[in-house]
Amino acid sequence: MKIGLKAWAGAMAGAALLGTVSVVPAHAAEGQFESYINSWRAGNESRRWWDNNDTWDYTGIYFQGCEADGGDGFNFAGLRLWKDVSGAPDRSKGTRTNYCGWVDYGDPDDAGTYYFALTDVSSGTFISVDYVKVAW
Template structure:
């Protein structure tokens, strides 16, 4: 009888520990308001991403992640300048900053402003065309 109780108590403690460990990562990732994944093929300076709506329901930063970056320059891909814009329908679009992406993650902070957003390629350091195998935008 004691062995059964010890086994049951051990199983319950293990289940509680597993539940506590698995809740933390799920909760941490659930705070982002939105995201999408895509790729870039043969972009030139001036090309723009698709638009996305940010309700500004969270205080999360807006970020852009690149992986698998290639440019046609002789020295290969170094970095790309990306400008985040808020799309304004009846006025000029509003810049939310420019960041250099070295084929990784860049943050623009919390735009603190609901609306449609997009990013544009403003410069490629080494080359005239940019391709990126994997792009993730999160806000």
């Protein structure tokens, strides 16, 4: 009877371990930062960050609390992700339209220094965003 109990206890411990391992995400975000935007116009750039490309995670930009100085208020902002290239023109990794939420650039698949720039404002000239989160 003791052998059966030990086998059952071992099986339960193994099941508990498998259950614990399965809740761990396959890829953890490599990095992130939080900030805000105050009176940006087309051409303004974010701070830069280093992406080791150690994970296959997306690069995303989140806006919350968006305002524009135009009469129609904030509708959207055009954002372009750039890879900083020393001694050469920076490389565009795509443009997305942010409607005051998340935009996803996918996995840039390239280690390096990145930043984003405002390319378009839907209404007016300037935007302000209370909360900005960039994750990669």
